[in-house]
Amino acid sequence: MLLTSYLLAGLAILLAWPIPVALSRAQWTARSPFAAMVMWQSIALAGGLSMIGAMLFWGLDSLGDTLLTALERGVKLILGDPSIASPGTIHIFALSTAALLGFHLVLTLIRAAWRISRQRSRHRHILSLLTQESTVSPGTLVLDHEIPIAYCLPSFSGSVTVLSRGLVQRLSEEELHAVLAHEKAHLEQRHDLLLLAFTSWHDALPWLPTSKLALTAVQDLVEMLADDAALREVSPAELLRALLTVATGALGEPDTKAPAAISNAGTGGAPTEELTSQRLRRLLTPKSPLTASVRDLILAAALLLLALPTTMLVAPGLFG
Structure with a gap:
């Protein structure tokens, strides 16, 4: 033992x-x-x-x-x-620590899920007041605002993608299709659940290096997975132009400001759409995917x- x-x-x-x-x-x-x-x-x-x-x-x-x-x-x-x-006292302490750690991890996961669920519910209510249904893409809401914005709001009943009028006007038809394909991948592959698990892990053990590194890495990986899904429908150049336009809105423009009600902070653990340097590099200079044997070896490990x-x-x- x-x-x-x-x-x-x-x-x-x-x-x-x-x-x-x-x-x-x-x-x-x-x-x-x-x-x-x-x-x-x-x-x-x-x-x-x-x-x-x-x-x-x-x-x-x-x-x-x-x-x-x-x-x-x-x-x-x-x-x-x-x-x-x-x-003995030491053994009782060890058993108590194991029980408390397990309880803490489970409780943090439940609390994070409850908090995110409430955030999304409030956000969805705000969207019902500020947006209108897209006549072109089912399940897409259009926000009447100039800043280019695109994000998804996952749900087990009625997930939606939110686009701003400013973004729709700036993108070509192909670039808009790239954004929709990207957000669709987030919703269909339920990347929000992956982010929920690693967010709660980080909340439970913020002092653990693994939790911070894992959360940062997973946030980037879900975006890459969505990029790959979009690249099956559009070219890398079209996707890159669309992402750069959305990134402009995420950073904010000098002459305008996004309303606080639609801040991504209220989307409750949904993908953040941050365009990191690693994502830029793989779109600008694509590298061949890992071979099937190497990928299988990693999965086996x-x-x-x-x-x-x-x-x-x-x-x-x-x-x-």
């Missing part, structure tokens, strides 16, 4: 600093955003399991040599069996990384 605890603690340390730092600096992620996204998810899940598991096994060590034995004796101890010796702490948690109780 102690050996498993130490192994899980070591894995948690690796997943808290060197591995996410290396992945955040990797150049291949822009060539396969999907594989990179899977790897970040694996790091986050495996890191959480490792942290909780290390404390859990350390705390249960005094109750038995295997997980199942320790849990069985723990239940008997709670039920008042006098033959089971009570764990992500699966192995997630399976490692899971096996450590389960195997002692099954084969110990």
